[in-house]
Every structure is written in C-alpha cells, then in structure tokens.
Amino acid sequence: MNGLRVAGLTKSFGGVRAVDEASVTFRHGRINALIGPNGSGKTTFFNCVTGMVKPDAGTVTYHGRDITGRGAHKIAHAGIGRSFQLCRVFPRLTAVENLLAAVRPGSVLRALAPARLKADVDRALALLTRVGIEHLADVEARDLSYGQQKLLELAGVLMADPETILLDEPAGGVNPALIERIGVLVRELNAEGRTFLIVEHNMDLVMSLSDHVVVFDRGRPIAEGPPDAVRADPVVLAAYLGG
Amino acid sequence: MRSGSETFVKAAGLVGLAGLVVAFPGLASDPFVLSVGVVIISYAVLATAWNFVGGFTGYISLGHAAYSGLGGYATGLLILRADVNPWVALLLGGLVVAVLAVPVGIAALRVRGASFVIVSIALVLVLLLVFQSWESVTGGSDGLRVPRPFDADVLRPEQHQRFFHLHAVLLAVMLLCWWVIDRSRFGMGLKAIREDEDKARSLGVPTVRYKLAAFVVSAFFTALGGGLYALWFGFLDPIFQFSILVGSNMVLMSLLGGVRSLFGPLVGAVVVGYATEFFKAQYGDTQMHLVAMGVLLAVVVLFLPDGIIPAVRGLLARLRPGQASIREVTQEELAAEVRR
Numbered sequence: 240m241n242g243l244r245v246a247g248l249t250k251s252f253g254g255v256r257a258v259d260e261a262s263v264t265f266r267h268g269r270i271n272a273l274i275g276p277n278g279s280g281k282t283t284f285f286n287c288v289t290g291m292v293k294p295d296a297g298t299v300t301y302h303g304r305d306i307t308g309r310g311a312h313k314i315a316h317a318g319i320g321r322s323f324q325l326c327r328v329f330p331r332l333t334a335v336e337n338l339l340a341a342v343r344p345g346s347v348l349r350a351l352a353p354a355r356l357k358a359d360v361d362r363a364l365a366l367l368t369r370v371g372i373e374h375l376a377d378v379e380a381r382d383l384s385y386g387q388q389k390l391l392e393l394a395g396v397l398m399a400d401p402e403t404i405l406l407d408e409p410a411g412g413v414n415p416a417l418i419e420r421i422g423v424l425v426r427e428l429n430a431e432g433r434t435f436l437i438v439e440h441n442m443d444l445v446m447s448l449s450d451h452v453v454v455f456d457r458g459r460p461i462a463e464g465p466p467d468a469v470r471a472d473p474v475v476l477a478a479y480l481g482g
Numbered sequence: 483m484r485s486g487s488e489t490f491v492k493a494a495g496l497v498g499l500a501g502l503v504v505a506f507p508g509l510a511s512d513p514f515v516l517s518v519g520v521v522i523i524s525y526a527v528l529a530t531a532w533n534f535v536g537g538f539t540g541y542i543s544l545g546h547a548a549y550s551g552l553g554g555y556a557t558g559l560l561i562l563r564a565d566v567n568p569w570v571a572l573l574l575g576g577l578v579v580a581v582l583a584v585p586v587g588i589a590a591l592r593v594r595g596a597s598f599v600i601v602s603i604a605l606v607l608v609l610l611l612v613f614q615s616w617e618s619v620t621g622g623s624d625g626l627r628v629p630r631p632f633d634a635d636v637l638r639p640e641q642h643q644r645f646f647h648l649h650a651v652l653l654a655v656m657l658l659c660w661w662v663i664d665r666s667r668f669g670m671g672l673k674a675i676r677e678d679e680d681k682a683r684s685l686g687v688p689t690v691r692y693k694l695a696a697f698v699v700s701a702f703f704t705a706l707g708g709g710l711y712a713l714w715f716g717f718l719d720p721i722f723q724f725s726i727l728v729g730s731n732m733v734l735m736s737l738l739g740g741v742r743s744l745f746g747p748l749v750g751a752v753v754v755g756y757a758t759e760f761f762k763a764q765y766g767d768t769q770m771h772l773v774a775m776g777v778l779l780a781v782v783v784l785f786l787p788d789g790i791i792p793a794v795r796g797l798l799a800r801l802r803p804g805q806a807s808i809r810e811v812t813q814e815e816l817a818a819e820v821r822r
Contacts, residue, residue, distance in 0.1 A: 291680060315686035323684075329677035331742075332670075340674035341685040342667055350668040399686050 241302055242267040242434065243288070243319075243403060248297035250280075250287050257283040259458030260297065265451075267302075267403075270425065270435040272445045272466070275455030276479055281438045282324055284455070285405055289321045290314040301403070316343070320401030322392050324408050324438075330381035334372060334391050337380055338363035341398035366394040370424065386417045393424065403434040410441040422448055446470065454478065503650045507643040516642040522755030523649040524711045525735060529747035530656050531703035532732040535696050537741035538669060540676035541591065544729045545602035546704050548609050551723035552579045553705025554712035555613065555620060558628035563619075568631035572709040576702050583701035584694070591693045594679065603726060610724035625719040628712045645714040652710060653748070656703050661744055663696075672696055738782055740789025749790050 243265040250258040258280045265271045273281050287294040290311035299307045306314055329337050342359050344350035367373040370390040375383060380391060389409070396404060409425070410418045422444055425435055439445050445452065445466065452469040454462040456478040462469055469475055503523075510516040532546045556575030560566040566574065590601045613620045620626060632641060663669040671692050674682035683689050712718055722728070731754065732747075739750030757778055761771035786793040 289684060291684065310688075310690075311680070311683035312686045312688045315684060321684050323681065327678055327681045329674055329681065331677060332673060336670065336673075339667075340670045340682065340687065342670070343686055344667045344671075350671075351662060351666045353665050354667045354670040355665070395685060 243436070244300045245284075245288065246298050246300075248284065248287055248299065249295045250283050250292060251295055252283075256458050258287060258294070261455075261459040262297075263453055263460045263463065265403075265434065265436055265453075267434050268429075268432065269450040270429050270437065270448055272449035272452045273436060273438045273455060274440070274442075274445055274452060279455040279478075280458040281455050282407060283458075285321065285407055285436075285438065288314075289319060289405060315399055315401070318400075318402040319405065320396040320399050320403070321405040322396055322407055322409065324411065326385065326389050326392050326412075328380040328383075328388050328391050328395065331379055333377050333379055334367060334383070334394075335360065335363050335376040337391055337395050338366060338398040341395055343399070363394075363398060366397050367391075369397075370394045371420070386413045389413055389417070389421070393421070397428075401433070403436065404428070405436045405438075407438045408440065409437060410439055410444050418444060500654075504647070507646050513639045513642060516639060516646065518755070518759050520642050520646050520649065520714060521759075522752055523646060523653065524707065524714070525731065525755050526748045526751035527649055527653050527656065527707035527710070528704060528728075529732045529735040529739075529751045530653060530660065531700055531707055533736045533741055533747045534656075534660065534663075534700035534703065535693075536700075536733065536736055537746070538663065538672035538676060538696050539693050541594070541598050541693065541697075542733060543602040544599050544726060544733060545604070545606040546700075546732050547723065547725055547728035548602075548605045549579050549583065549701040549704035550708030550711070550728065551606075551609060551613070551718075551720070552582065553708030554628075554718050554723055555626065556705070557709035557712050558626050558718055559619070561629055562626070568629070568713060572706065572713065575709045576706040579705035580698050580702035583698045587694045587697040587701075591690070591697060602729075606724050606726055606729060610720055613720040613724060620720070621718075623720060625717055628716050628718060630716055631713050641714070645710070649707075649710060652703075652706055657744060657748075659699070659703075663699075664744065668692065668695070734779060738779070738789060740791035740793075743789065743791040746789055746791050753790070 245264070246262045248258050248261045249256065261280070261284060273284070275281055283292070286292045287297075288299050290306075290309050290313065293308045297307070298305060301314075301317055301319065304317070306317055309317075329340060332340065336354075339354045339359055342354070344352070364373055364376060367376055370393055372383075372387050372390050372394070375387060380388060383391060393406075393409070406425075409421050413421070418441065425437070425448060429435055437445070437449065449466055452463060452466050453460050454469060454472075454475045461478060462472045462475050464472075506519055507516055510519060528546070528550055532543065535541055535543060553575050556578050557568070557571045560571035560574055561568050564571075586605060590598060590605070593601060614623045616622070617624075630641070632644065636644070663672070671682065671687040671689075674685070674687055675689050675692060679689055708723070735750035735754050736747040737750070738746075738753060739748065740746030743749075754775075758771065758775060761774040765771045765774070782790070
C-alpha cells in the first residue's frame with residue numbers, strides 16, 4: 240500500500256484523549272489538508288506520526304512498512320519530513336548551517352567529514368534560492384524576520400529530501416504575499432512527486448491547494464473528501480460552529 | 483569572506499600561543515609561579531574537555547568532577563594495585579572512564595535542561611560516598627598517595643616543568659579534536675541539538691547517538707586530565723576529587739571564555755585561575771577571595787553574556803572598516819521583500 244496509513248491511533252495526556260482511535264489513509268502524491276477546530280488533535284496526530292511522541296495505541300504504516308513508535312530521526316530517514324507550528328529554526332546557526340544540519344553523514348567516518356563540503360553547500364544554496372532567501376545564507380536565523388524563518392524552515396525540511404512533507408500551519412502569522420508564495424512552492428514540490436499533509440486554518444489556502452481534505456474533531460477524523468464536498472458537509476459545519 | 487591576511491593573523495596567533503606555552507616554564511620566576519601555571523593549564527584541560535559536551539550540545543554538566551576524579555583514582559589504583567606503568571595507567575584510566583560513561587550517558591542524557599544538571603550532580607555525590615567509604619581499595623577519606631612517574635632525582639621545579647608541557651600536549655590534542663568536530667557534519671548535528679533538539683530529530687539527526695558520542699569523548703578527556711593531575715599532585719583526597727566546586731569551575735571557565743569558541747575554555751581557565759591566585763594572595767587566609775571571584779563573575783555575566791572571546795571578536799568586527807551590521811542588511815532585504 241503506497242502512502243501513509245494510520246489505524247486506531249490513540250494518544251492521551253493525563254485524562255485528555257488528544258488523539259482518539261484515529262484511522263485515516265493519505266494516498267501518495269496528493270496534497271492532503273488536515274483541518275478541524277483548535278484542540279481537535281491535529282498537532283498531536285502529527286507528533287505521533289513523526290515519532291516526536293509515542294502513541295498509546297494504533298499503528299502508523301508508510302509504504303506498507305510499520306513505523307509506529309520509531310525514533311523521530313528514523314522516521315525522517317524513512318522519508319517523512321515536517322515543519323512545526325509557530326516555526327522552528329536553529330536560531331544561532333546561519334541560514335546555510337540550518338540546512339547543513341539536515342545532511343545525513345551516512346557512516347561514522349563520514350560524520351567527521353567537513354560540514355561545508357562543496358556539494359552540500361551548493362545544494363543548500365540552491366534550496367535557499369528556491370525559497371527566495373539565498374542572499375541571507377550567512378545570516379543567523381534569529382536575525383531573520385518571521386516570514387523568512389518560515390521559508391528557511393521549509394528549505395531545511397527539503398534539505399533532508401523527504402518524499403512526504405507534513406506542514407503544521409504553514410500560513411500561520413505570515414502576510415498574504417508570502418502565503419501565496421508558500422502555496423506556489425507546495426504546488427511545485429507536489430508536481431515533482433512529493434506528498435503533502437498540511438494542517439491549516441486558512442480556509443482559502445486549504446480549498447485552493449488541497450486535493451483531499453480530512454476534518455478532525457475531538458481526536459479523530461469525522462469527514463473526508465474533496466474540498467468542495469467537505470465544505471458542504473453538515474457534520475463539518477456542526478463541528479466548527481459547535482452544533 | 484576569508485581573506486589571506488586573516489589566515490596569516492590566525493596562524494601567527496597560534497604560533498605565538500604555542501611559543502608562549504613552550505617558553506612559560508623557562509620564564510617563570512620561581513617554582514611557585516610554575517606550580518600555579520600547572521594548576522591553570524590543568525583547569526584549561528578540564529574546561530576544554532567539559533566543553534565537548536557543554537559547548538556542542540548545550541547540556542550543562544555540573545558533575546564532570548566525577549570523570550576527572552575517576553580518571554585520577556583509576557590511574558593511581560592501576561599503578562598501586564596492579565603495578566602498571568604510570569603512563570599506561572593514565573591511558574587505561576581514561577579508557578575505563580570512557581566505557582563507564584556509556585551507561586551513565588545513556589541514563590543521564592534522557593533528561594534535558596535543569597533535570598540533567600541535577601542528575602550530573604547526583605553522580606558526583608554518589609562517587610564521593612563510595613570513595614570515602616570503600617577504604618580497603620580507595621584509601622577512604624585518608625586519601626590515596628599516587629607515586630610520581632619520574633625518578634626521585636628529578637627535582638620539584640623540573641617536575642612542574644615536565645607536567646606543564648605534558649598538560650600542554652594533552653590540551654593541544656583536545657583542541658585539535660574539538661576543531662575537527664566543530665567543522666564536521668557530526669559537529670553540525672551537535673550544534674543543532676544545542677539549538678533545538680526536537681527540531682534536530684525531525685530533520686534526521688540521530689540525537690541520542692550524537693549526544694552519547696560527545697559525552698563519552700568528553701568523559702575520556704576529562705579523565706585523562708584528572709589522571710595527569712593525579713600524577714603531578716601525587717595525592718588524591720575524595721572530598722576534593724569528587725567536588726561540585728571542581729565541576730562548577732569547569733562550567734564557569736567555559737562560560738567565561740565562551741562555550742562556542744575553540745579557545746573559550748582555555749581563556750576562561752587562564753582568567754579564573756589567575757584571578758583566584760591573585761585574590762588569594764591579596765586576601766591571605768580569609769575567604770574574601772571567594773567574594774572577589776563572585777564579583778568578577780557577576781561583572782562578566784552582566785557585560786559579556788556570551789563570554790570573553792565572542793565579545794572581543796564582536797568589538798574587532800565593529801572596528802573593522804566597511805563592515806555593516808547584519809541588521810542594516812536585513813532592513814534592506816526586508817524593503818526588497820516588500821517591493822517584490
């Protein structure tokens with residue numbers, strides 16, 4: 240089975256079931272959106288899938304391989320990359336170093352090779368060019384604007400060359416021009432064969448970008464389908480408006 | 483970016499520093515000054531060893547005296563109980579501690595931040611009790627006399643001189659290792675861990691393995707530093723060997739000099755070591771020297787929060803002509819961004 244399949248995924252924090260027996264399949268090659276009211280478990284779902292937290296129950300399989308509860312770096316090696324809500328970069332590393340940190344050494348000996356090998360630096364600069372911040376390559380990430388940090392984070396995720404990319408609120412807190420740019424990038428990357436899974440509250444972006452929308456409420460999917468169908472679904476409206 | 487003149491200045495500085503270290507014992511006016519020099523370079527060794535884990539990963543271990551103390555005792559006990567050649571004992575001691583650091587690291591590095599600091603202290607306290615109580619092996623609180631590696635006809639000043647240079651060699655090896663790691667992929671991964679560990683994991687950095695490797699390297703060098711000190715000083719007392727004060731000195735020196743800089747811990751050790759001796763001489767037998775040290779550290783933390791080396795480097799960069807600040811550049815970039 241190609242793609243990311245989640246079955247019966249459960250994660251509780253104290254008495255709260257943040258993710259509650261969630262089962263959903265994301266087919267390969269699509270731009271999937273994950274929407275739902277605040278606190279519906281989207282980010283915890285992301286964290287379980289990417290190994291940042293261990294699920295209490297359920298399975299996550301990627302291309303038919305069970306990756307449930309694996310270490311986050313192993314899931315990254317399997318080809319799943321992610322961004323974080325509110326954007327996370329390495330503040331006191333330069334932009335280009337932020338990308339070089341994602342280079343996989345391959346072996347113990349090659350881990351001691353210089354981080355600034357020309358091939359790696361060239362690839363990093365190409366990615367910074369792609370997201371439009373190549374002129375800031377030698378600036379520390381903490382000196383970048385929030386929007387630039389968002390672009391840097393995306394470039395960092397791409398440096399690890401993941402097949403599947405999970406974005407947690409890529410449009411959160413950025414201006415409309417940048418949202419558009421991020422949308423264009425996502426579409427281009429999808430055309431190159433990368434699958435996306437995007438948590439987003441900006442409905443315009445969700446509706447224009449995604450092929451498939453999954454709606455979360457109280458820790459599990461309550462509806463899914465093409466954007467137009469989901470938008471008209473009474474169950475979804477009830478979840479959002481508190482029916 | 484990197485100009486020829488900058489490389490030249492760096493090389494000249496390095497040669498000058500090495501020359502100073504080689505010449506210092508000859509320049510020292512009397513054996514006391516020489517012995518202070520050995521103490522300071524010993525601290526430079528320990529602080530630099532600490533910085534393999536503190537500087538790269540940001541895990542602040544207050545308990546590194548555990549590894550210097552174990553290194554010292556391992557060296558002494560191997561000589562006394564197993565009749566091993568002192569230099570072989572020193573190396574074996576380091577290796578033994580490195581092996582011990584694996585399980586300790588696996589357990590301790592599971593927790594971050596303040597919790598890690600507490601865990602690191604716990605080990606020192608446990609070891610202090612063990613080495614004080616296990617009299618038949620460690621000599622207990624009476625201490626352990628470590629035989630000197632040189633013949634009796636080598637006099638005190640000569641001893642100091644040799645140990646000063648032995649410490650300098652160890653320090654040079656460590657600085658070289660730190661430099662290699664600093665510019666390697668491994669080092670970039672460690673720095674990513676320091677900046678944001680979860681983010682590093684999500685990018686594929688095997689954080690557990692990386693942290694452990696840095697930790698073991700650090701423990702190994704710290705143990706060598708402790709062993710070399712034991713051979714020089716000739717006596718080990720558990721209360722001084724397994725002391726939180728020794729561990730916090732390593733931290734303070736590194737922070738003072740700058741944990742992100744190759745020579746930061748060395749600079750910090752020279753400043754703190756010299757200041758300690760200076761204040762001791764000024765205030766004699768009173769505890770005033772501790773107060774004076776406290777004031778000095780407060781001043782540095784207030785005015786040079788990143789340490790001495792970054793502060794000096796920043797000052798030089800500002801004095802250099804044609805160097806605009808990063809801020810100005812980003813302002814322009816921001817304007818361009820808006821126009822786009």
